[in-house]
Every structure is written in C-alpha cells, then in structure tokens.
Amino acid sequence: MKRWILAMALLVAAPQAGAELKVFACEPEWAALAREVAGPQAEIFQATTAREDPHLVQARPALIAQLRTASLLVCSGADLEAGWLPLAVRQARNPAVQPGAPGHFLAADTVRLLEVPATLDRAQGDVHPQGNPHIQTDPRRMALVATALGERLATVDPANADDYRRRAADFARRLRTLQLSLEVQARGLRGARLVVHHAEWVYLFDWLGLQSAGALEPKPGLPPAAGHLAALKAELAAQPARGIVRSPLADPKPAQWLARETGLPVIELPHTVGATPDAVDLPALYGAIVERLLAGTR
Amino acid sequence: MAELRQAIAQLRKDYEVRISDLERRLKAAEHKPPTTAATPPAPRHPKTGATAPAPAAAPLPDPVAPPAAADVAAAPATPPRATDSAFNPAISLILEGIAAGYSRDPETWRLPGFQAAGHAGLPPEGLSLGHTELVVSANVDGWFHGQATLAVHTEDDSTDVELEEAFIDTLSLPAGFGLRAGRFLAHVGYLNLHHPHAWDFVDAPLPNQAFLGGQWYDDGVRLSWIAPTALYLELGVEVLQGGQYPVAGDSNDFVGGAQNYYLKLGGDVGTSHSWQAGLSYLRSEPSGRESGHGHDHADEAGEHFAFTGDSNLTVVDVVWKWAPDGNPRERNAKLQVEYFYRDEDGRLDFGSAAGGALLPYDGRQQGFYVQGVYQFVPRWRAGLRYDRIWSDNALAVAENGSGESDDDLLVESGLLDAGRDPHRYSVMLDYSHSEYSRLRLQYTRDYTLPEADDQVFLQYVMSLGAHGAHAF
Structure with a gap:
C-alpha cells in the first residue's frame, strides 16, 4: 500500500x-x-x-x-x-x-x-x-x-x-x-562612411564609430526605389563611401546595382546569430561582423 | 539573503539612475559631452578613449568621437516601455471606399434557396464608403483587456453607427482558461472572426452571406481553454443572446438563444508552412426570424415571412499559409477553405395586411468557398476565389388565409432554389504601398441568378493610428 x-x-x-x-x-x-x-x-x-x-x-x-x-x-x-x-x-x-x-x-x-x-x-x-x-x-x-x-x-x-x-x-x-x-582590430574603421540597406546597423555604427552614408531604403521598411538609388549614387559621387552593408535578409539586387554603379564593395554582415554560417553564437556574431567589415573595406 | 542582494542591486540601480540623470543635466547645462568618469556599466578601452578628442577642446560634439560608456545604459527619463501606448488605449481608424459596377440590376439580387438577411447583399452601385471602423483597445489592468469597435455604414440615404464589438477578455485566469464577455464576433468558422478590412476580397463569400448575414456578432459570453501542448488546441463554448440573424427571438433566456461550441487546432510544418483548422457547431432556436433587408420588402405592403424552429449550423475551416523560410516580405501565399452545413426544422409564418399563412419547413443547406492569395513580388498580391451554396428545402403550405395562391407563397418565401445553386468566380489584384494602405481591384462573375452578372470593384482600405496586430 x-x-x-x-x-x-x-x-x-x-x-x-x-x-x-x-x-x-x-x-x-x-x-x-x-x-x-x-x-x-x-x-x-x-x-x-x-x-x-x-x-x-x-x-x-x-x-x-x-x-x-x-x-x-x-x-x-x-x-x-x-x-x-x-x-x-x-x-x-x-x-x-x-x-x-x-x-x-x-x-x-x-x-x-x-x-x-x-x-x-x-x-x-x-x-x-x-x-x-x-x-x-x-x-x-x-x-x-x-x-x-x-x-x-x-x-x-x-x-x-x-x-x-x-x-x-x-x-x-x-x-x-x-x-x-575587436575595437582594437577595428580602430582603422573609425569614421568610415558606409551605405546601409535598412536602418538596422545604427548600434553597430555607434559602437565602432562608423558613419552612415545613406540607406538603400528611402524610408525604413519601404523597398528601395530607382529614383532614390539614383540620388544616392549622385551623393556618393560627391562624398565617397567605403562600402555597402546589407544583411542576408535584405533583397540583394539594390545593393548589387549600386555596387556596379559606384564600384563600392558589398559587405554582407550577419544581423543576428545564425544569419551567416560563421555567426554561431553571440561572440562569434561580433567577431564575424568585424572580420567581414575589415575584409570588405580592405 | 537573495532578497537582500536584490534590494541592494535595486538600490544601486536607483543611485546609478540618479547619478546619470544628474550628469545629463550637467551636460545640458555645460553643452559638453559627458566624461568617461561616469559610473560605467561597460568600461571603455583606454586606447579608444585616447583617440577621442578631449571634451574641452571640442566645443561641438564630434560625430567620430566614441560614445561615453554611460550612453549605452537605459535612459532614466524615459517612461516604462512595457505597453504599446503608455496609458492611452490603442486607437486605430479604418477608412474604406468602394467603386462598384454591375452588368445586372443590383436591386434584383437574391440568393435562390436562401432567405438572406443581416448585412448580406451587394455593395451599392457606383461610389460608396465601405466600412469606416474605429477600434479602441487596451489592457484594463493585469486581469482584463477591453476592446470596442464602432462601425459606420452608409445604407441607402442613412448613415448608421453600429457597435460591432465591445468586450472584455480575461488575461490571467489559471490553467489556460479565458473568458470573454460583451459583444463580439461569434467564433463560427474563420473569416467571421476577422474584420472586413483584413479580408482578401471586397465582399464576404456566399456562404458567409447566406448563413451569417455577411458577418455575425452578438452579445454573450465565451469560455475557452488552450491546451498546454506544442500543438495549438483551443476548445470553447459561447452562449449568445441570439437576438438577430442568423438567430432571433428567445433573447431573454439566461443562457441565451444560441450556443456555439468550437475546436481550433494549429501548428507549423517546418519553417515555411503554418496552418490552422477549426470546427464549430452553433445550436439555436430562432423564433420569428425575419428575412430580407428592409428595403427588399418595403414595397410589398408589409408582407413578411418569419421562421420559428431549430437551426443548427456546422462549419469546418482550414487555413494554410506559406512563406519561404518564414519570411513573407518577398513572396507568400495563403489558402483558405470553409464549408458550412445548416439544418433547419420548423415553420414559416407568413403575414400581410390581408391575412396570414403557415408553411411547415424542413431545410438542409450547404455552402463552401475556397480562395488562394499569392504575393508574387513585394507589395503585389493576386487572388482567386470560388464560392457556392446549395439547398435542399422541403416546404409546403398547411394553412392559407392570406388570399394569395399557395404557389405564390412558396415562390415568395425565397426558399425554392428553382434548380439553381448560386455560385461565383472572383479574381483580385491588390497593391499595398505600406502595411497600412491597400488598393484593390476585383472582378466577379456571379451566377446566383439565371442571368450572370459581371461585377467590378475598386477598393481602398487604409488604417490609421495604432499598429493593429492581426490574428492568424
């Protein structure tokens, strides 16, 4: 019992x-x-x-x-x-x-x-x-x-x-x-101007002291339009940048178009863990971002 | 011990908040960036600190300068961000307008085999406002959430304001139970639970029009339970007043004139697919349920039919959504099917100025629609819909003191289908400039009457204000 x-x-x-x-x-x-x-x-x-x-x-x-x-x-x-x-x-x-x-x-x-x-x-x-x-x-x-x-x-x-x-x-x-x-590794990037796809890199830019040279999206969440891209291209001619940053999630075409027109490199950065194969966890995410930024702007 | 530690941590946090607040004010007063001497939650590297220009040397903040460590900590002055709109309820306003063209006279519209009522019918020909909706919602407190929806319709020459929803939901009942009370959209099928601005076509499918009068809301109470399983499983029962179509009469019953039971299942298949299926059973005893839209019968000298008896409605619905890797931004698709079965047994009372008649009636009516919507490029969606209803009604004239012939009464009842199953084909194309605006073009080939009708609609649906989250 x-x-x-x-x-x-x-x-x-x-x-x-x-x-x-x-x-x-x-x-x-x-x-x-x-x-x-x-x-x-x-x-x-x-x-x-x-x-x-x-x-x-x-x-x-x-x-x-x-x-x-x-x-x-x-x-x-x-x-x-x-x-x-x-x-x-x-x-x-x-x-x-x-x-x-x-x-x-x-x-x-x-x-x-x-x-x-x-x-x-x-x-x-x-x-x-x-x-x-x-x-x-x-x-x-x-x-x-x-x-x-x-x-x-x-x-x-x-x-x-x-x-x-x-x-x-x-x-x-x-x-x-x-x-x-990472800050030591990326010290050469301080002040570098980069074009972004969506306004999702503000905190990365704030951390590493990078500067935004404009966004492919005319307004957050709205898809890039031809007129806006042309204006961006003209701006970049006057004030050059060092690359175009996009996440794997963003439509690759606008960044590719601008890269062709301006000769700037497209830098694909993981926006979160798992976005690229090297970003397996949070420390790896930050490592991958800095590594890809350095490789992309070399 | 843990409590003590927590209290100390809280105290420290409070002090940090005050100190950084003071620093902020100091900074504002002196027009110079905060020094790194601030209590640093994240200490700065001396090297990067060294590369920064000395604050005193730079009267204007240098955009290239590294931010002070305190800058990444939470700003003390901001209010708590836990709710979407602080203490004000979330308010959203829906604006909708329709332009409609018909090849047939829309006044002749009816559904053979069915007594349509409620909001069933065609949008007015020409330009008209659709549903103007004002939705106000908020958590009342930790226990309750409240929502009200006011809809403004224009019908003929009058503008009517209707209270479509006004309900409270419990938030914190134990064990997955939830209680809703007030006026709400009855849990019958899938589409009936969604506001018209979230629909993928301009109008409601035929079965929703025939069985629910377009969209059915009622006063009552809903008790439901969600199972603690990875598979979504919800069981619920609603007791509804049942004062209006598709019910009527017995609204003074304590447990209402209608009871609705439902089961809902749902889940994901991989990362690209998700689904939901439902089954509902509405049991009601309408008493003196009149049909017609008011104006349909106004010119017939007060003639009307009223149904009294049992009416049971069973609805099965399945929704399947697809988005590659779960990301609907570029492409996505939605497939939606609902099937309705209604069993009615009772009598029709005919009344007019001349006299009355009694018609025993036993009806079995069915209907379904299937629709698919595909977003092929961002912002653009195309959709196809097929809807059909059919009936098997047994109707006779038992007593006739109306002065009309039996055959005339049978025809006027609207319950004879004359060998027709009303059905339609619809295609639509819509464009969403953002998630808050949508422009739609729809073409429908309507076979409800012997002479087919070509229908063209242009529609806009805009939502203003709070970010309205839509149910699946």
Whole structure:
C-alpha cells in the first residue's frame, strides 16, 4: 500500500520535477543570450529564425501554444514585435508572461536607444516611437542586457538565482573582453562612411564609430526605389563611401546595382546569430561582423 | 539573503539612475559631452578613449568621437516601455471606399434557396464608403483587456453607427482558461472572426452571406481553454443572446438563444508552412426570424415571412499559409477553405395586411468557398476565389388565409432554389504601398441568378493610428 502511495506521488510530482524553466525568445539573438545566461537546464524556444523579418511575423497558432507554457519571454521590445507579440501574449492567457509580469522581458528597456524620433508620422515609414529596436549588433549593450536578464531570471526562478547571476556576470565579462579586442582590430574603421540597406546597423555604427552614408531604403521598411538609388549614387559621387552593408535578409539586387554603379564593395554582415554560417553564437556574431567589415573595406 | 542582494542591486540601480540623470543635466547645462568618469556599466578601452578628442577642446560634439560608456545604459527619463501606448488605449481608424459596377440590376439580387438577411447583399452601385471602423483597445489592468469597435455604414440615404464589438477578455485566469464577455464576433468558422478590412476580397463569400448575414456578432459570453501542448488546441463554448440573424427571438433566456461550441487546432510544418483548422457547431432556436433587408420588402405592403424552429449550423475551416523560410516580405501565399452545413426544422409564418399563412419547413443547406492569395513580388498580391451554396428545402403550405395562391407563397418565401445553386468566380489584384494602405481591384462573375452578372470593384482600405496586430 505504502509503495502504491509512493508510486502515485512520484507520478504526480514527475511533471513538476521534469519541468525546467521554459524561455520563449522572439529572435535568434535573444535565444542565444538566453542559452548563455539561463544555462543548459532551460528549455529555449526560438520563435523566429535568422531568415525571418521580425517586423513581419504573425501571431501563429504555434507561437501562441509556446507562449501558453513559457515562464519567461525575451524579446527586443521597442515595438519591433508590435505586429504580433501583444496579440499572441494576450491569446496565450499565460499570467507569467503578460506585460508587467517578471516573465515579460524586453531587452530594449534595459539600454539607451538611438534614433528616438522627434516627430511621429507614418509618412516617415515604419518608425518606432521609442527608438531604433535593432540593438543586438552592439556588444556593449548586449552585455548590459545579459546582466539585466540574469537579474530577471533570478526573479522568475529564485531557486537558481545564484547560477543565473554568475552566468550573466561571466558572459558580460566575456563580451567586454571581446569588445575591447575587436575595437582594437577595428580602430582603422573609425569614421568610415558606409551605405546601409535598412536602418538596422545604427548600434553597430555607434559602437565602432562608423558613419552612415545613406540607406538603400528611402524610408525604413519601404523597398528601395530607382529614383532614390539614383540620388544616392549622385551623393556618393560627391562624398565617397567605403562600402555597402546589407544583411542576408535584405533583397540583394539594390545593393548589387549600386555596387556596379559606384564600384563600392558589398559587405554582407550577419544581423543576428545564425544569419551567416560563421555567426554561431553571440561572440562569434561580433567577431564575424568585424572580420567581414575589415575584409570588405580592405 | 537573495532578497537582500536584490534590494541592494535595486538600490544601486536607483543611485546609478540618479547619478546619470544628474550628469545629463550637467551636460545640458555645460553643452559638453559627458566624461568617461561616469559610473560605467561597460568600461571603455583606454586606447579608444585616447583617440577621442578631449571634451574641452571640442566645443561641438564630434560625430567620430566614441560614445561615453554611460550612453549605452537605459535612459532614466524615459517612461516604462512595457505597453504599446503608455496609458492611452490603442486607437486605430479604418477608412474604406468602394467603386462598384454591375452588368445586372443590383436591386434584383437574391440568393435562390436562401432567405438572406443581416448585412448580406451587394455593395451599392457606383461610389460608396465601405466600412469606416474605429477600434479602441487596451489592457484594463493585469486581469482584463477591453476592446470596442464602432462601425459606420452608409445604407441607402442613412448613415448608421453600429457597435460591432465591445468586450472584455480575461488575461490571467489559471490553467489556460479565458473568458470573454460583451459583444463580439461569434467564433463560427474563420473569416467571421476577422474584420472586413483584413479580408482578401471586397465582399464576404456566399456562404458567409447566406448563413451569417455577411458577418455575425452578438452579445454573450465565451469560455475557452488552450491546451498546454506544442500543438495549438483551443476548445470553447459561447452562449449568445441570439437576438438577430442568423438567430432571433428567445433573447431573454439566461443562457441565451444560441450556443456555439468550437475546436481550433494549429501548428507549423517546418519553417515555411503554418496552418490552422477549426470546427464549430452553433445550436439555436430562432423564433420569428425575419428575412430580407428592409428595403427588399418595403414595397410589398408589409408582407413578411418569419421562421420559428431549430437551426443548427456546422462549419469546418482550414487555413494554410506559406512563406519561404518564414519570411513573407518577398513572396507568400495563403489558402483558405470553409464549408458550412445548416439544418433547419420548423415553420414559416407568413403575414400581410390581408391575412396570414403557415408553411411547415424542413431545410438542409450547404455552402463552401475556397480562395488562394499569392504575393508574387513585394507589395503585389493576386487572388482567386470560388464560392457556392446549395439547398435542399422541403416546404409546403398547411394553412392559407392570406388570399394569395399557395404557389405564390412558396415562390415568395425565397426558399425554392428553382434548380439553381448560386455560385461565383472572383479574381483580385491588390497593391499595398505600406502595411497600412491597400488598393484593390476585383472582378466577379456571379451566377446566383439565371442571368450572370459581371461585377467590378475598386477598393481602398487604409488604417490609421495604432499598429493593429492581426490574428492568424
């Protein structure tokens, strides 16, 4: 009889014992960060791949089902996911990840954002009122997010709080060391002018002291148009740049056209973890970016 | 211990925030960039620091200068960014306009075999405003979310304001349960849950028009549950007042005049495909349900038919979406199918100034539509739709004191299909300059009546204000 009770108790307790911390990461960079900070025990669901445009995700049933059982969501915030995340979170009815709950972690809330628009008008394209949300290409900001995520994990899962804080501190230290050595490698690039496809490299430019020589998109989110490209070409003739930066996600044709017209090199940079084969994790992402920038502008 | 540490961390954070705030003010007062002496969350490399010009030497901030470390930390002055619009509700306004041309007289429009009602019918010929919609929504607090939709229609000469939605949702019930109360779009099939501005064609498919009066919303309560599984599984039940088409009458029942049960499944197949399927069963007992659009019958001296009996509607829907590698920016496709089956049993009461009649009625009506939409280049989409409805109605005249012949009554009821299954073919092409604006051209070949109708529509749909997230 006692054995039966014990067996039953084990059966009932088993799901709880096996249920690890479950993290829902909106983009690949946050899945990678969560893997570093939450450790091997956590189950991490990555909602979008590096091939997906985070602006255009839909509140798919598969994502709602994952949010239903998540204990923490880690996303960019600053309205990057405004087209789907608020709806998906609401439909998942999971109190743990509702806005305001500790399980609702937005990376953009933990760092200072750039390009906060002075005026809000959709005639300006797809603008984000709180600032540019593509923060992941700056290791300094990523280190801050890592520390904040460690604190947040400690709140969500107090039993392992020390582990989370330790891993977050270790990873932030690793990032800072890497950042400093990459800054030394890239010191020759300081002040270099580069054309971008989409306004997603602001934080990289801020970190390495690069300068934007214009964007292929006339306004954020709008596809490049011939007239705008011609004007850009004329500007570049007057004030030369050193290359054209695009992510593997962006349509290659406008960059190729401008490269043919101006003789500038096209530099393909990973915008997130997994965007190019060499960007296997966050440290590799920053390494790959600097390496490709140096190779491209040589 | 952990609490203490947390409290200290919080304290430290507060101080950092205050210090950087002070620095910011100092900087504003002195017109010079902050020094690297600020409490640095991310320390700067001495080398890069050395390459920067001394702040005092540069009266104007140098764009090439490396940013001070404190610059990457969160700005203290900004309000919390957790919600999409601080404390104001998200407000969006939909503007829609239609130009319609028909080869047949649109006044003769009807659906043989069906008593159309509600918003069923053709958009007005010529230029007209479509749905002007105002949607206001926000989280009320940690427990509730609220939303209201006001729609303005122009019908004939009058402009009507309708409250299409006004509901609250619970956010934090345990174990995946959710409760919705108020007025909302009934969970019947797929398209009925989407606002017309999110539709891929100008008009509702024939089965939605015949069985739901275009789009059906009602007052009531919905209880639903989502399973804790990787496969999306939702079960729900709605009790609805049932005061209007496709129900009518018994609206003073405590549990409403209609109950709707539904099941919804969904998931992904690889990274490029996602799907959703649904099954719903609406059980209702309409009492004195009148058909017609008002103006259809106005010239017939108050003649009307009213249905009383059982009406059960089953709907199956499947939606499949494709986007290469999950990225819909360049190309994407959507395939959508819904099938409707309605079983009605009861009687029709005919009334006019001259007298009345009683017609026992047993009907089985079906319909489906299938549509595909393909975005072949950014901004441009093309779509094809085929919709068809058919009926098998048994109708007789039991008592006739109306002065009209039995045969006339049977014809006037509209439930005889005269050997016709109404069906249509539609093609559409639309262009979206941004995700907030859409221009559409649609051509429909309509075979609802013996004489086919060529229909051409031009439409604009614009959304202003809050970034409206659309359900799958």
